[in-house]
Amino acid sequence: MRSNNINRRDFLKIVGWGATGTALAACDLPSTVTLEEGKETVVSYLSPEEYNVPGVGVWYASACTQCAAACGIQGRVFEGRALKLEGNPDSPLNHGKLCQMGQAGIQVHYNPDRLTRPLLRKDGKLTEISWDEAYKILEQKAGPASNLSGDRFAWVTGTVSGHQAVLIAAHLESLGSTNHYTHEIISPTVGQAVNRDMLGDAMPRLALDKARLILSFGADFLGTWISPLHFSTEYAKFRAAPRGVLVQVEPKMTLTGANADLWVAVRPGTEGVLALGLAHLLLAQGGNAANIPEATQALITSHDLAKVSAITGIAGERIERIAALLKQHSPSLVLAGAPVEGHAHGYQAVAAVQLLNVILGNIGQTIMPSGELPFPQMAAVTGNTRNLLTFAEAAQNKAIDVAFFYGANPVYTAPAYLKLGEQLQNIPFKVAFSLFPDETTLAADLVLPISSSIEDWGSHVAAYQAEQAVITVQQPLMERLYGGTVGFGNLMLTLLKTRNPEAYGAWDDYYAFLKNAFLTLPGEFKGEAPNDEEFWNQTLQVGQLKIATLAKTLQANIVEIALPDAPAPDTNYPLHLVPSAQLGLWDGRHANLPWIQEAPDQISKVVWDSWAELHPSTAAKLGVEQGDMLKISSAQGSLQVRAYIFKGVHPDVVAIPMGQGHEEYGRYAKGVGVNPLKLLSPIVDGKTGELALYATRVQVAPGTATKGELVREGRDNSSQLGRKLAGTIPAEQFRSTEGA
Amino acid sequence: MSYLSRHWLLVSSALIIFTLLTWGIWATAAEDVKGKPVVPPEGTYDGKDVEQPIEFPHDVHTKVNKINCLYCHTYARRSKVAGIPPTGKCMGCHLHIATDKPRIQQLTKYWEKRQPIPWKKVHDLPDFVHFTHEKHLKRFIFDKPEIAQNLSVDTVAPVCAYCHGDLRNMTVARKVKPLTMGWCVSCHQANEGPSDCWKCHK
Numbered sequence: 001m002r003s004n005n006i007n008r009r010d011f012l013k014i015v016g017w018g019a020t021g022t023a024l025a026a027c028d029l030p031s032t033v034t035l036e037e038g039k040e041t042v043v044s045y046l047s048p049e050e051y052n053v054p055g056v057g058v059w060y061a062s063a064c065t066q067c068a069a070a071c072g073i074q075g076r077v078f079e080g081r082a083l084k085l086e087g088n089p090d091s092p093l094n095h096g097k098l099c100q101m102g103q104a105g106i107q108v109h110y111n112p113d114r115l116t117r118p119l120l121r122k123d124g125k126l127t128e129i130s131w132d133e134a135y136k137i138l139e140q141k142a143g144p145a146s147n148l149s150g151d152r153f154a155w156v157t158g159t160v161s162g163h164q165a166v167l168i169a170a171h172l173e174s175l176g177s178t179n180h181y182t183h184e185i186i187s188p189t190v191g192q193a194v195n196r197d198m199l200g201d202a203m204p205r206l207a208l209d210k211a212r213l214i215l216s217f218g219a220d221f222l223g224t225w226i227s228p229l230h231f232s233t234e235y236a237k238f239r240a241a242p243r244g245v246l247v248q249v250e251p252k253m254t255l256t257g258a259n260a261d262l263w264v265a266v267r268p269g270t271e272g273v274l275a276l277g278l279a280h281l282l283l284a285q286g287g288n289a290a291n292i293p294e295a296t297q298a299l300i301t302s303h304d305l306a307k308v309s310a311i312t313g314i315a316g317e318r319i320e321r322i323a324a325l326l327k328q329h330s331p332s333l334v335l336a337g338a339p340v341e342g343h344a345h346g347y348q349a350v351a352a353v354q355l356l357n358v359i360l361g362n363i364g365q366t367i368m369p370s371g372e373l374p375f376p377q378m379a380a381v382t383g384n385t386r387n388l389l390t391f392a393e394a395a396q397n398k399a400i401d402v403a404f405f406y407g408a409n410p411v412y413t414a415p416a417y418l419k420l421g422e423q424l425q426n427i428p429f430k431v432a433f434s435l436f437p438d439e440t441t442l443a444a445d446l447v448l449p450i451s452s453s454i455e456d457w458g459s460h461v462a463a464y465q466a467e468q469a470v471i472t473v474q475q476p477l478m479e480r481l482y483g484g485t486v487g488f489g490n491l492m493l494t495l496l497k498t499r500n501p502e503a504y505g506a507w508d509d510y511y512a513f514l515k516n517a518f519l520t521l522p523g524e525f526k527g528e529a530p531n532d533e534e535f536w537n538q539t540l541q542v543g544q545l546k547i548a549t550l551a552k553t554l555q556a557n558i559v560e561i562a563l564p565d566a567p568a569p570d571t572n573y574p575l576h577l578v579p580s581a582q583l584g585l586w587d588g589r590h591a592n593l594p595w596i597q598e599a600p601d602q603i604s605k606v607v608w609d610s611w612a613e614l615h616p617s618t619a620a621k622l623g624v625e626q627g628d629m630l631k632i633s634s635a636q637g638s639l640q641v642r643a644y645i646f647k648g649v650h651p652d653v654v655a656i657p658m659g660q661g662h663e664e665y666g667r668y669a670k671g672v673g674v675n676p677l678k679l680l681s682p683i684v685d686g687k688t689g690e691l692a693l694y695a696t697r698v699q700v701a702p703g704t705a706t707k708g709e710l711v712r713e714g715r716d717n718s719s720q721l722g723r724k725l726a727g728t729i730p731a732e733q734f735r736s737t738e739g740a
Numbered sequence: 741m742s743y744l745s746r747h748w749l750l751v752s753s754a755l756i757i758f759t760l761l762t763w764g765i766w767a768t769a770a771e772d773v774k775g776k777p778v779v780p781p782e783g784t785y786d787g788k789d790v791e792q793p794i795e796f797p798h799d800v801h802t803k804v805n806k807i808n809c810l811y812c813h814t815y816a817r818r819s820k821v822a823g824i825p826p827t828g829k830c831m832g833c834h835l836h837i838a839t840d841k842p843r844i845q846q847l848t849k850y851w852e853k854r855q856p857i858p859w860k861k862v863h864d865l866p867d868f869v870h871f872t873h874e875k876h877l878k879r880f881i882f883d884k885p886e887i888a889q890n891l892s893v894d895t896v897a898p899v900c901a902y903c904h905g906d907l908r909n910m911t912v913a914r915k916v917k918p919l920t921m922g923w924c925v926s927c928h929q930a931n932e933g934p935s936d937c938w939k940c941h942k
Contacts, residue, residue, distance in 0.1 A: 037915050038790030040861040046854060047828035055819035 054079050061088050061543025063460045063474035065453040066101040066108075067586060068159040068184065068380065069227040070462035072470075072543050073098060073105070075454065075477035082106060082454050082477035087229070090542050092466040094229040100584055102229075104595040108452055109481070113436055113592060113666030115449035116482040126447060131486070135494065137446055141429045142402050143498050150176030154400050156391055157182050158407035161380035162459030162471065163514055167492040168406075169377065174499040179400070181391040184383030185413045185587040185658065185677065185693070188226055190341035192382075193688045194350040198358075200555045203464055205368040206333060209237035213245040213329035215322065216256060217271045217353050219337030223255035223602070224581040227464040235259075245329055247322055249274060249314075250339050251694070252578045252613060252655040253648030255602045262322070265650040267313040268576040268694055269567040271340040272349025274319065275356055276300055276563065277308030281323035287359045292558055296355070299561060311566045313650070326356075331365035333357070338581065342694030347687035348563050355558060363556045371469050371549020373461065378471065380463035385691035388414060389684070395423040405432045406450075406488065411439035412588055412662060415680035415691070417636045433488060436592060438665040448491060455480045456487040457511050470544040473518075489513065518545070573634060573697035575618070578655035579676040585659025591669035592662075601657065604644045605712040610673030611644040613655040614700075619645045622700055627710045629703030632656070634679040634696050640703040641674045642710045654698055778880060780902050781927035787915030790860050794846050798907040808893045809900050809907070817882070820872035824859055827851050862913045863904065869921075870942050879933075902927070 051058070057076040064071045064085070072091030076084040085105050089096035118134035119126040129137075142148050153175050155168055159182060172180055192202040208214065208221070208231060221231040238244040248260035251268040266274060279300045283289050289297060309316040326332055336353035343349060357363055373379050388410055394400050403424075414420035424430060424443050432444035441447055450456075458474035489510025496504040507513040518539060519532045525547065529535035539545050567576075581587070582601055590596040597608050604611055612630055614622075624630065628643045632654055641656060649655050660673025683695040801807045810816060815823030831851050838844045850857050865871055880899045881887050887895045897908050905916035917923070928935060 036864060037787055037862055038860040040864060041858045042824050042861045043856045043858060044824035045826040045828075046851075046856055048826050053819050054815055054823050055821035056815075 052080065057083065059086075060475065060477055061090075061473070061541065062477060063453070063458065063472040063543065064098065064102045064105060065458075065460070065474065066105050066590070068161075068382065068463060069093065069229060070161065070380075070460035070472050071098065071102060071229055072472050073102060074543070075106075077477055080478060082109065088543050091472070091544060092468040092470060092546075093227060093462060093472075095233045097229055097233060099229050099232075100596065100599050101586060101590055104590060104593040106454070107593040107595055108435065109454040111436070111592060111666065113668075114452070114482065114485075115434060115437060115441070115447060116484045118449060118484070119447035121445040126442065131484070134446060134448060138431070138495070139498065141446075142404075142431075142495075148175065148402055151179070152399065152401040153177045154179035154181060154391065154394070154403045156403055156405045156408055156410060157381075157383070159184055159380055159383045159463070160407065161461040161463070162378050163510075163517055164458055164488060164492070165379075165381050166377050166517075167489065167496065170503075171492060171495055171499070174496065179394075180381065181387040182381050182383035183385065183388040183391070183408045183410055183413070185385060186224055186338070186581050187382065187384045187690075188337075188341070189382070189384035189386065189690050190346045190685050190688050191336055191350050194336075194347060194354055194559070197559050198351065198354050198555075198557055199363065199367070200557070201369055201552060203370050204554060205370050205465070205467065206231070206234075206335070207366045207368055208234035208333065211238060211244055211331055211333035211362075211366045212242070213247065213325055213332040214238065214335065215247045215326060215332060215356070216249070216260075216335040217266075217275065217337060218248075218250035218254070218339030219335035220254035220256045220581065220583075221335065221337075222259060223583040224586070225256075225335075225337050227462065228583060230464070230466060245325060247325060249322075250337075251576065251650045251653045252339075252580050253603055254580070255583060257648070258603060262325075263648075264314055264318060264322070265648075267311070267566070267650055267652055268339065268578065269343045269345075269349075270312040271336070272345065272352040272561075272563045273303065273308055273565065274312045274314065275334075275349070275352040276303040276561075277305060277312070277319055278323050278326065279352070279355055279359055280304060280308070281320065282326065282356070282359050285323070285327060288361065289359070291358065291556060292355075293560070296558055296561055299563075307565075313652075326360060330360065331362050332360055333362055333366040334360070339578070339694050341685070341690070343567070343692050344683050344686055344695055345563055346685040346690065346692060348561050351559050351561050352563060355561070358556050358558060363554055367554065369552040369554045370465060372552050373465075373469065373549055374547065375461075378459070378461050380461055382463050383408065385693075386684070386689045389418070389689070389691060392418045392420055392423050395420075395426050398426045400427045402429045403427050403431070405430065405434070405440050405444065407433075409438045409440045409589065409665075411443050412665070412675065413677055415636065415682070416678040417680070417682050433491060436666055438592075439663055442664050449482070449485045450491065451480050451485045451487045454478060455485070457489055457514050459514060459517075465549070469547045469549045471547060472544045473539055475540055475543070521545075524548070567695075570697040573699045574652075575654045575698050575700060576650075576652050576694070577632075577634060577676060577679055577696040577698045578613075578649070578653050579680070579693055579696075580613075580655045580657050582657045582659065585657065588659040588662065588665075588669075588675070591659050591672065592666040594668050597668055597672065600712065603648060604646070606644065607711055608672060609711060610641050610656060610660045610676075611710055612641045612700075613649045613653070614643050614645050615649050615651040615653070616645050616647060618651045619643065624700070624702075629705055631701045631703040632679070632698050633701070634681060634698045636679055636681055636696075639674040639676070639679065644710060654700060776932075778884075779927075779930035781917070781923060781930070783918050783923050783926075785916055785918045787862070789914060790862050790912065792860055792912055793857055794843050795912050796843075797911045798913060799909060799911055802893050802897060803908040806893050808891065809896050810891070816873040817877050819874055820870070822873045827856060862915055863919065865919065868941055870940050879931075 057078045059074045064073045071094035072088030075082045087094045087096040087098035117128045120129045196202045246260045247262045248257040249264045280303045334356040336350040340349045430444040431446045432441040434441040460472045526535045656676035661675030662669040681696040683692040812825040813822040
């Protein structure tokens with residue numbers, strides 16, 4: 001690497017000359033732009049709408065649907081086309097900010113791989129059909145006359161909320177079914193179970209801004225945890241004077257870890273032991289042990305510093321330092337994220353972490369009760385992987401005749417051992433409500449192309465709400481791009497009308513249903529609006545409805561904790577697989593968005609690829625060098641990926657990001673990188689049954705050498721991949737050809 | 741740090757300093773330019789004749805019938821683009837006027853088929869140039885009481901002519917001004933327009 005030490009004096013000199021140089025050079029440079037007269041067509045309107053001024057953009061409020069956080073957005077509409085998305089400044093969740101996934105939402109809408117016609121499997125092949133045919137087949141297979149019994153029908157969706165959730169629930173009810181499998185790979189389900197048992201509130205509000213220290217066990221709250229954009233804005237307040245201290249303990253450095261004041265690598269699966277060790281130190285120094293049951297106290301006592309240090313692989317003085325920091329900075333906030341949850345003893349480990357909050361007196365200080373939503377039917381039905389396992393089992397047992405898929409891609413996210421692709425063959429009729437030809441959609445028998453969220457109506461209620469709870473309203477920013485797509489709400493109403501015409505026959509479309517739902521709210525939710533029409537317009541204008549929630553209280557009930565000392569070693573598969581989540585590709589749903597593929601990973605800076613993170617000491621032991629092709633195998637299978645060697649992982653860990661390795665899903669996603677989820681072993685959290693994402697063991701061997709290299713942003717301009725997006729030449733060459 | 745990022749550091753620092761220097765000059769100058777006489781940009785360009793779907797005669801509309809440029813190019817005062825008049829606006833008159841002329845019959849055909857007319861663009865700027873009609877009209881028309889209080893084709897057209905040539909004496913539009921950066925800059929200097937890079941390159 002080139003040395004690049006510029007001192008302040010040199011810097012000012014260069015900048016001074018640079019300013020003059022730029023000013024002079026700009027006028028003299030030969031122009032390479034040729035303007036053409038009469039080549040481009042300028043099309044005018046026939047009869048323009050009065051509010052539409054060409055060249056002037058108008059911002060409309062709507063909702064982001066790129067992850068389950070349900071942030072408020074504003075879309076800039078230019079001559080009838082949505083061009084740019086930004087955060088809604090009025091939203092108490094994201095305060096006008098929008099993350100890269102949200103920004104890339106526009107590429108979902110304009111994606112060239114959108115489905116535009118219904119498809120039906122004929123002789124094993126998906127073939128285009130008309131909507132009339134599609135409705136007829138739906139009627140035959142799942143309509144009232146089909147004799148489909150409710151227990152043999154299932155909805156498989158991602159997290160849903162708002163009126164979409166209401167309509168799905170109504171559809172299930174009309175069939176007499178309770179089979180709604182909501183699936184998300186990135187999900188705080190185990191943590192929610194602990195919160196429910198210990199605090200009496202599955203999703204308490206976390207007052208990051210009130211904390212003076214945050215100790216996070218792998219909770220990537222700035223990147224991928226629950227409501228990253230909301231937490232980022234709270235984090236900014238936390239970091240303002242007096243500056244809060246962030247300590248991150250995790251097996252692989254996340255975006256949050258990269259921002260920490262103290263980052264500690266922990267042996268995977270021993271986070272709970274570290275929490276007990278910290279509890280031990282805190283209690284020994286006079287912490288409050290009043291509410292702690294005797295068995296738990298005994299467990300804490302047994303976790304002395306020497307033992308904890310040996311198990312976790314963290315030096316004793318470092319653990320003591322964390323304990324000292326916790327004592328110095330009160331109130332604090334201790335969080336447990338996916339690496340703690342993702343083991344066979346995940347629940348116990350999260351409980352051990354939550355115990356620290358009780359000991360430190362953080363409950364009621366930085367962990368506040370969430371409000372009770374007055375409309376429980378609109379609350380988010382959050383997904384997890386336990387539901388995926390249950391669904392796979394039902395499919396295997398041939399217990400399902402008809403399954404509807406929406407907003408989830410289980411064929412991609414399911415571990416290879418589940419053989420979900422094969423199990424789906426046991427479901428005779430599968431319908432995908434989908435935007436893209438992803439793995440699950442292409443396994444369906446009937447594909448219904450739906451409108452993008454930029455073309456459709458909806459309402460969303462985030463599972464995690466800020467102090468001011470809101471319903472976020474999604475309104476179309478522009479006309480549908482393809483006449484062959486139908487809005488999800490409209491489709492649901494069509495289905496419901498055939499089953500329950502009395503209740504749903506009155507609505508022409510989902511817009512009418514949604515508007516009525518808002519207008520029939522009790523008066524106290526409508527604020528100052530003088531009449532219904534005004535209230536509706538105001539709601540659309542700000543893109544959300546503020547909701548007064550009912551008060552809840554938190555309890556501090558310490559559950560029984562039983563933790564293994566350390567995960568048993570595995571001689572065949574000595575390393576731990578960390579399928580890391582990343583703000584960008586997320587669970588793989590954004591792999592078809594070029595902006596996301598092009599945006600470098602926040603830690604490794606890799607673009608358009610997968611990589612395996614290895615600690616330098618592990619790499620040296622294995623004889624692996626930067627960029628080498630590796631073969632990584634678990635008991636369930638293997639994959640090949642290049643090594644990225646750096647110190648931000650524990651030496652026992654191989655970390656591969658989720659999101660790549662699509663076998664389908666359009667031109668940008670297909671065939672790029674690898675999918676670490678396929679390697680996962682059949683291990684679940686003992687208490688909740690949630691798939692243990694971080695419990696898989698792997699071995700590393702040299703891969704088959706192929707040409708190419710790991711492409712990282714910035715380095716020698718190689719991220720342009722030869723595309724000359726922005727041409728550069730060395731300064732020397734510029735001087736010799738263009739200079740005086 | 742790589743070559744690329746150092747390059748960016750230099751360029752952006754240079755731009756920031758350059759902006760700060762020039763901004764100050766412009767901010768103080770902007771106050772008193774209103775009253776000063778306008779120095780129209782010099783220079784000509786011999787553009788080619790552009791074949792349009794309908795040979796629109798600018799002279800008939802502006803010189804003979806005295807229709808204000810801003811009546812048809814109605815967005816010029818409100819937006820960065822002047823706008824091609826919507827077909828509906830043409831038909832507002834031509835439902836009744838000159839309906840026997842072949843060009844009007846051509847126009848009526850488009851209208852009846854509900855098809856917009858595929859006009860060809862004559863005055864083009866590169867994508868990295870931000871030009872706004874609105875600001876120029878404000879500076880040269882609406883900030884000038886003698887024009888603003890007497891808006892007519894004969895007061896407005898000479899201003900449009902700075903960049904487009906005098907359309908009162910042209911039929912189909914043709915590019916007759918260079919529209920190059922040097923040409924723009926010379927006018928900005930003569931009339932104390934902004935010289936900040938980011939005003940136009942943003």
